[in-house]
Amino acid sequence: MRPGEPLIRFDWILDNLDEIAQRLGEHLVMVVAAFVVAFALAMIARRWRALYGPILAVTGTLYAIPSLALFVLLIPITGLTLTTGIVALVLYTLLILIRNIVVALDGVPADVTEAATGMGYSSRQRFWRIELPIAVPVIIAGLRIATVTTIGLVTITTFIGLGGLGYLIINSGTQRFFPTSIYVGVALCVTLAVIADVSLSWIQRRLTPWAQARPGTS
Numbered sequence: 001m002r003p004g005e006p007l008i009r010f011d012w013i014l015d016n017l018d019e020i021a022q023r024l025g026e027h028l029v030m031v032v033a034a035f036v037v038a039f040a041l042a043m044i045a046r047r048w049r050a051l052y053g054p055i056l057a058v059t060g061t062l063y064a065i066p067s068l069a070l071f072v073l074l075i076p077i078t079g080l081t082l083t084t085g086i087v088a089l090v091l092y093t094l095l096i097l098i099r100n101i102v103v104a105l106d107g108v109p110a111d112v113t114e115a116a117t118g119m120g121y122s123s124r125q126r127f128w129r130i131e132l133p134i135a136v137p138v139i140i141a142g143l144r145i146a147t148v149t150t151i152g153l154v155t156i157t158t159f160i161g162l163g164g165l166g167y168l169i170i171n172s173g174t175q176r177f178f179p180t181s182i183y184v185g186v187a188l189c190v191t192l193a194v195i196a197d198v199s200l201s202w203i204q205r206r207l208t209p210w211a212q213a214r215p216g217t218s
Helices: 010-015 017-047 049-063 067-078 082-106 110-118 123-160 166-174 179-207
Strands: none
Touching: 010 017, 017 049, 017 082, 017 123, 017 179, 049 082, 067 082, 067 123, 082 123, 110 123, 123 179, 166 179
């Protein structure tokens, strides 16, 4: 940073909106891809319960590995590609999501599922119409934690040559001593985390209107 230069150069922000949008897009792609894969694996673990214990053991061990070290360990397998970032993020979110989803679905009262079966619901209909709606509050609670965690972890992927908002913080900001880029990257990360958390909270209220009703109201 040169003497007399302002902390935030708005002209730089306006001139680099394309790159900022690109880095934000890369960030979102890695976050969304990680959750899609993690949710699918969570459902597999619930369907085949014999896999549940081993998956929790493996994901618990991987969760204890520092994020940067995990990225480096994956490079010989997946290379310096977007896949490396996605795989690492999936591994970190699996521990949170799998346990959360399975516990939420297992918490559906047995008499409710039995009543649905007695009414002629198939196992698939029972899952989508009865079990999942009841489990939504607990699932989204875990999803909110995993989302904010993942958004922060994506920033670290810049250390292995991937994009995302970390590029603005590390490559353009810290290495070049350019504070505007750092502030933009940090502000977007925080804003993205807040928007994601608020959006998930709104989705939960929309999907579970009965949970918002006051006791004694119809």
